[in-house]
Amino acid sequence: MALGSRAGLYLHVPFCQKKCAYCSFYSFVPQPDDIRRYIEAVRLQMQQLAQDPDVRNLSFSTIFFGGGTPSNLPVEVLAQLLDDCRTLFTFTGEVPEISIEVNPGTIDAAGLQQLRRAGFNRLSIGVQSLDDRELRQLGRIHTSGEALATIVAARSAGFDNLSFDLMYGLPGQTAHSWQETLERALTIAPEHLSMYELTVEEGTPFFKKARQGQMNLPAEDAVLDMMVAIDTAIGRSPLARYEISNYAVAGRQCRHNLNYWNNGRYLGIGPGAVSAFGGKRRAAVADLSAYCGRLATGMDIWQEVEQLDSETRFRETVIMGLRLLAGVSIRELRRRFGIDLPTYYNTTLDPLLDQQLVTIRAGRLALTPKGLPLANQVMALLV
Ligand code: SF4
Numbered sequence: 001m002a003l004g005s006r007a008g009l010y011l012h013v014p015f016c017q018k019k020c021a022y023c024s025f026y027s028f029v030p031q032p033d034d035i036r037r038y039i040e041a042v043r044l045q046m047q048q049l050a051q052d053p054d055v056r057n058l059s060f061s062t063i064f065f066g067g068g069t070p071s072n073l074p075v076e077v078l079a080q081l082l083d084d085c086r087t088l089f090t091f092t093g094e095v096p097e098i099s100i101e102v103n104p105g106t107i108d109a110a111g112l113q114q115l116r117r118a119g120f121n122r123l124s125i126g127v128q129s130l131d132d133r134e135l136r137q138l139g140r141i142h143t144s145g146e147a148l149a150t151i152v153a154a155r156s157a158g159f160d161n162l163s164f165d166l167m168y169g170l171p172g173q174t175a176h177s178w179q180e181t182l183e184r185a186l187t188i189a190p191e192h193l194s195m196y197e198l199t200v201e202e203g204t205p206f207f208k209k210a211r212q213g214q215m216n217l218p219a220e221d222a223v224l225d226m227m228v229a230i231d232t233a234i235g236r237s238p239l240a241r242y243e244i245s246n247y248a249v250a251g252r253q254c255r256h257n258l259n260y261w262n263n264g265r266y267l268g269i270g271p272g273a274v275s276a277f278g279g280k281r282r283a284a285v286a287d288l289s290a291y292c293g294r295l296a297t298g299m300d301i302w303q304e305v306e307q308l309d310s311e312t313r314f315r316e317t318v319i320m321g322l323r324l325l326a327g328v329s330i331r332e333l334r335r336r337f338g339i340d341l342p343t344y345y346n347t348t349l350d351p352l353l354d355q356q357l358v359t360i361r362a363g364r365l366a367l368t369p370k371g372l373p374l375a376n377q378v379m380a381l382l383v
Pocket residue numbers: 015016017018019020023024025027067068069103126
């Protein structure tokens with residue numbers, strides 16, 4: 001049988017043990033019956049999607065269980081859901097990258113071993129900071145010691161592909177405390193790091209505090225120092241930056257996320273999860289009760305459906321691709337969408353090239369080191 005188009009498979013687990021003070025993701029503390037209802041509903045959604053001719057035309061090479069906190073679900077359930085994914089959908093011949101997000105304090109050594117045995121081969125650990133005071137401010141449920149213990153247990157369980165999430169620009173954080181977190185994290189030799197500056201999102205407790213002037217956020221200069229500290233520390237490590245906020249050792253870039261940045265096809269399962277296949281982007285309703293109810297009664301679960309024409313997809317592919325340090329291939333864009341990038345952007349592109357914010361090298365458009373910190377402004381002109 002011929003293989004269909006390559007794609008990534010995402011499962012959204014919307015449960016957390018406690019809501020962090022900065023979080024605007026669709027996640028919540030489950031009520032007693034929520035987990036059972038969720039499992040029934042996602043299994044139903046998977047079965048339905050597996051019958052969809054457009055989905056049957058996809059061949060998956062990555063699976064990502066994200067959230068929320070997937071490790072909030074019992075490990076046997078995670079193993080069963082992974083098994084369902086592998087049984088119901090078609091995979092490419094290569095070894096799939098199978099990632100799961102875990103948070104320290106939600107899984108023990110035995111649980112990590114079970115995950116490894118179930119087939120997960122990449123862990124993304126929500127470390128965020130290795131400073132206990134900062135972790136408390138963020139409303140995280142764990143200490144730095146628990147994060148380190150999770151990492152040690154993950155290695156013992158046989159995970160040789162670990163990623164840590166870290167955050168900077170935190171309330172009360174200094175360039176010095178950030179540097180300490182960063183150095184300690186690098187000492188543990190992760191294969192991958194994701195580092196994001198804190199953004200204060202509307203609707204979060206942090207937003208309320210910021211409006212009341214009670215957030216002791218570091219000054220812009222201090223945040224710039226933190227960014228410089230990243231460059232310095234990464235420069236001395238075996239990791240290399242490959243996306244605006246992501247760093248990896250050779251060969252360990254996140255394949256699942258690379259598919260998003262290359263604007264590939266993906267299937268999202270679970271409430272609030274987004275899918276892009278068959279020329280459409282669809283978002284499932286981000287409400288557990290509505291999601292379960294609609295699935296049980298055979299109603300459409302999509303809250304939003306967007307028909308994507310070729311030009312829209314071209315522009316999206318350029319914007320997403322600029323997040324990658326390698327940029328986007330002009331030839332590949334022409335092949336996929338029949339549009340020539342330099343001709344299309346014409347007068348918009350010249351000033352960006354003149355100011356050396358972007359460059360065209362070896363047939364690829366990419367941000368320059370000068371353009372990277374101004375990525376949002378550059379993208380706003382090309383969107
Ligand atoms: S653990 Fe992650 S998803 Fe859950 S509340 Fe905290 S930041 Fe949000």
